[in-house]
Amino acid sequence: MSNLSVGAAHGKIILIGEHAVVYNKPAIAIPFTEVGAKAIIQEGGNDESGCRLNCKYFCGPFENAPEPLSGITACVHETLSYLQVEKPNITIRIESSIPSGRGLGSSAAIAYAVVKGLFRYYGHQANEDEILRLAQVAEIFAHGNPSGIDVVAVGSEGPIRFQKGKGAVPLPIGKTLHLVIADTGRFGDTRTAVESIRTLYEQDRLTTQRSLDLIEDFTYHCEQAMAKGDVKLVGCCLNLAQEELSALGVSDEGIDRLVDVARDSGALGAKLTGGGRGGCILALAADEQDALQLSISLKEAGATETYISRIGMSQHHYFEKAENERASES
Numbered sequence: 047m048s049n050l051s052v053g054a055a056h057g058k059i060i061l062i063g064e065h066a067v068v069y070n071k072p073a074i075a076i077p078f079t080e081v082g083a084k085a086i087i088q089e090g091g092n093d094e095s096g097c098r099l100n101c102k103y104f105c106g107p108f109e110n111a112p113e114p115l116s117g118i119t120a121c122v123h124e125t126l127s128y129l130q131v132e133k134p135n136i137t138i139r140i141e142s143s144i145p146s147g148r149g150l151g152s153s154a155a156i157a158y159a160v161v162k163g164l165f166r167y168y169g170h171q172a173n174e175d176e177i178l179r180l181a182q183v184a185e186i187f188a189h190g191n192p193s194g195i196d197v198v199a200v201g202s203e204g205p206i207r208f209q210k211g212k213g214a215v216p217l218p219i220g221k222t223l224h225l226v227i228a229d230t231g232r233f234g235d236t237r238t239a240v241e242s243i244r245t246l247y248e249q250d251r252l253t254t255q256r257s258l259d260l261i262e263d264f265t266y267h268c269e270q271a272m273a274k275g276d277v278k279l280v281g282c283c284l285n286l287a288q289e290e291l292s293a294l295g296v297s298d299e300g301i302d303r304l305v306d307v308a309r310d311s312g313a314l315g316a317k318l319t320g321g322g323r324g325g326c327i328l329a330l331a332a333d334e335q336d337a338l339q340l341s342i343s344l345k346e347a348g349a350t351e352t353y354i355s356r357i358g359m360s361q362h363h364y365f366e367k368a369e370n371e372r373a374s375e376s
Contacts, residue, residue: 049088049089050086050087050088050089050167051086051087051163051164051166051167052084052085052086052087052163052166053084053085053087053158053159053160053161053162053163053164053165053166054082054083054084054085054159054162055082055083055151055154055155055156055158055159055162055200055201056077056078056079056081056082056151056155056200057077057078057079057080057081057082057083057144057150057151057152057155057200058075058076058077058078058150058151058154058155058195058196058199058200058202059075059076059077059078059150059199059225059227059319059328059355060073060074060075060149060195060199060319060320061073061074061075061076061205061268061284061319061328062074062261062264062265062268062283062284062287062317063261063262063265063287064149064291064318064319064320064321064322065239065240065243065258065261065291065294065296065321065322066258066261066262066265067193067195067208067209067210068193068210068240068243069258070209070210070211071209071258071259071261071262071265072207072208072209072262072265072266072269073193073195073207073208073209073265074205074206074207074208074217074265074268074269074272075195075196075198075199075202075205075206075208076199076204076205076206076223076225076355076357077199077200077202077203077204077205078150078151078227078353078355079355080353080354080355081142081143081144081145081150081353082142082143082144082155083140083141083142083143083144083152083155083156083158083159083200084140084141084142084159085138085139085140085141085156085159085160085162085163085164086138086139086140086141086163087136087137087138087163087164087166087167088136088137088139089135089136089137090135090136090137096133096134096135096136097119097122097126097134097136097137097138098136098137098138099111099115099118099119099137099138099140100137100138100139100140101115101139101140101141101142102140102142103115108122108123116187117153117157117183117184117185117186117187117188118140118153118156118157118160118184120183120184120187121157121160121161121180121181121183121184121187122138122160122164124180124183125160125161125164125165125180126164128176128180129164129165129168129170131168136167138160138163138164140156140159140160142155142156144156145229145351146233147233147234147235147324147325148229148233148234148320148324148325148326149234149236149318149319149320149321149322149325149326150227150319150320150325150326151196151199151200153184153185153188153196154181154184154185154196154197154199154200155200156184157180157181157182157183157184157185157197158177158178158181158197158200158201160181161177161180161181162177165177174201177201178194178197178198178201181197182194182197185197188236188237193208193210194208194210195208198213198214199214202214202216203216204216204217204219204357205217205219205272205357205358207265207269217269217272217273218272218273219272219273219275219357219358220272220273220274220275220276220358221275221276221277221358222356222357222358223272223277223280223330223356223357223358224330224331224332224333224334224336224337224354224355224356225328225329225330225331225337225354225355225356225357226308226313226328226329226331226337226340226341226344226352226353226354226355227319227326227327227328227352227353227354227355228304228308228326228327228328228329228341228344228345228349228351228352229325229326229349229350229351229352230300230301230304230324230325230326230327230348230349230350231348231349231350231351232300232324232325233324233325234320234321234322234323234324234325234326235321235323235324236320236321237321238323239296239321239322239323240321242295242296243294243295243296246294246295253293254294257290257293257294258290258294260286260290261287261290261291264283264286264287264290265283265287267279267283268280268283268284268287271283277314277330277332278314280314280315280330281313281314281315281330282314282315283315284314284315284316284317284328284330285309285315285316285317287317288305288316288317288318291317291318291322296318296321296322296323297318297322297323298322298323298324300324301318301322301323301324301325301327303347303348304316304327304344304347304348304349305317305318305327305329307343307344307347308327308329308340308343308344309329311339311340311343311344312331312332312336312339312340313329313330313331313336313340314330314331314332315329315330316328316329316330329344334356337354338354341354
């Protein structure tokens with residue numbers, strides 16, 4: 047057992063396939079290494095449960111943690127039970143640069159980082175499946191019945207195609223994708239969005255299924271275009287997917303406005319990313335210069351924050367950075 051250990055994960059972006067992935071269809075996710083989460087596990091909890099949590103929203107014993115943190119506390123207890131730790135006496139400090147409620151994998155990255163940190167603290171050599179299963183405990187609290195894509199994506203080394211029950215497959219990239227992520231400034235509610243599509247499915251199965259099937263088709267075409275380096279076709283797939291997401295009712299006026307601004311400013315494609323009804327949009331730029339201009343246009347249009355992400359070239363992974371920091375602390 048170590049006196050201190052660190053677990054880390056980066057954010058994630060759903061490029062295409064969100065919501066359809068809940069219905070066992072494929073989705074493409076990419077690592078969002080510009081932001082991330084880190085969990086520092088240290089000796090000394092000194093409360094009845096033996097666990098103390100320090101984070102942006104709460105500092106104190108686990109049993110006093112507010113309801114929004116119930117997912118992470120449940121995840122910790124499940125992990126400690128799995129590790130057969132009865133008297134932990136630890137403090138878990140969480141640091142995250144991933145904005146919450148924006149569809150960028152905040153809850154999944156924190157859970158993944160915490161589980162990984164606990165495994166290291168107690169000297170357990172874990173395989174990826176164990177980490178994913180335990181991190182998913184927090185996601186169930188956060189989103190109800192998640193597909194599982196988020197916890198896989200926040201630990202992935204590169205773009206993946208994910209399908210419920212089939213896991214993740216790494217995807218080749220023929221040409222660098224320049225993406226601009228723009229924050230609407232409003233919390234998205236993935237749970238409500240998923241439930242709204244479920245209700246729609248029950249009310250009008252034929253129309254809803256058609257939209258889900260089309261998103262599936264666009265996802266496969268997008269995958270093929272990515273492999274060939276056909277960024278224009280990738281953009282076209284993103285635009286078509288956005289039309290179906292709007293038809294499913296998970297886009298909204300704020301998202302639509304930023305999508306329109308992105309397209310009018312030269313984006314090859316633009317759509318919501320994540321659950322929708324708030325959160326973020328993504329826009330595909332032709333190159334680095336266009337990405338910078340898109341970022342400026344989206345901020346001028348009211349985006350509270352923008353990020354530029356490059357997919358397909360060498361990336362500095364958030365968890366690698368955390369590992370280096372951990373080594374320097376030792």
